Amino acid sequence: MRCVLEPGDKIVDCPPTFTMYEFDASVNGALVIKVPRLPDFSLDVERIVEVVEQEKPKCIFLTSPNNPDGSVINDEDLLKILDLPILVVLDEAYIEFSSLQSRMAWVKKHDNLIVLRTFSKRAGLAGLRVGYGAFPLSIIEYLWRAKQPYNVSVAAEVSACAALQNPTYLENVKNLLLQERERLFDLLKGIPFLKPFPSHSNFILCEVTSGKDAKKIKEDLAKMGVMIRHYDKKELKGYIRISVGKPEHTDALMKGLNALQL
Numbered sequence: 001m002r003c004v005l006e007p008g009d010k011i012v013d014c015p016p017t018f019t020m021y022e023f024d025a026s027v028n029g030a031l032v033i034k035v036p037r038l039p040d041f042s043l044d045v046e047r048i049v050e051v052v053e054q055e056k057p058k059c060i061f062l063t064s065p066n067n068p069d070g071s072v073i074n075d076e077d078l079l080k081i082l083d084l085p086i087l088v089v090l091d092e093a094y095i096e097f098s099s100l101q102s103r104m105a106w107v108k109k110h111d112n113l114i115v116l117r118t119f120s121k122r123a124g125l126a127g128l129r130v131g132y133g134a135f136p137l138s139i140i141e142y143l144w145r146a147k148q149p150y151n152v153s154v155a156a157e158v159s160a161c162a163a164l165q166n167p168t169y170l171e172n173v174k175n176l177l178l179q180e181r182e183r184l185f186d187l188l189k190g191i192p193f194l195k196p197f198p199s200h201s202n203f204i205l206c207e208v209t210s211g212k213d214a215k216k217i218k219e220d221l222a223k224m225g226v227m228i229r230h231y232d233k234k235e236l237k238g239y240i241r242i243s244v245g246k247p248e249h250t251d252a253l254m255k256g257l258n259a260l261q262l
Contacts, residue, residue, distance in 0.1 A: 013032050059088070128159050202244050
């Protein structure tokens with residue numbers, strides 16, 4: 001962010017989404033303009049267009065698949081946003097779990113597009129902080145000036161190289177996860193107090209209905225040894241997020257959820 005933002009510059013954020021965009025922008029003295037997502041978690045493209053015209057923000061941060069709901073941005077919406085006079089930063093941290101092709105190749109045709117990727121999700125290297133991206137050449141020059149000389153540790157470098165040398169293993173693990181995601185989604189649809197949202201990621205967001213309390217569901221499941229995610233933010237207080245794991249993890253979750261119905 002420090003390469004493209006000066007104190008007082010504006011960015012567009014589309015919550016609910018990954019919270020670090022807002023945090024990092026604030027740390028760098030930028031003003032955050034929020035354009036909330038629609039009820040189905042898709043982007044409010046019309047409102048984004050209005051905000052760009054009125055507020056003249058410098059960049060917009062988008063995530064596809066989005067965290068926390070797993071929705072994706074279609075080509076039509078992304079192209080509309082790329083036509084605006086704004087730098088578009090597209091976070092593809094979860095792209096391997098979707099059926100979409102990465103938009104990295106788009107960077108060659110759009111000089112206002114940055115695409116970010118990571119080894120944290122599919123390769124399971126979250127604690128090692130190994131990321132990469134595709135950038136316009138005009139921005140690369142400034143990145144080289146700003147980056148630290150040793151910003152990737154030896155352990156992270158070795159782990160990332162090992163992941164790249166085992167594509168078949170990673171693909172098999174991903175396919176098993178996608179199978180389990182489909183099974184988990186179908187089972188969650190059978191829980192009367194949950195409304196699961198279709199996901200292109202390795203988690204499923206559920207709206208808690210029927211008068212149930214989302215935070216209490218999390219606490220009750222934790223007592224049974226099952227950990228899920230609950231959010232304190234206003235727009236997600238009535239939701240829980242469930243990570244996709246192994247079949248036995250799904251079984252333990254469903255046992256706990258069924259017990260809460262009694």
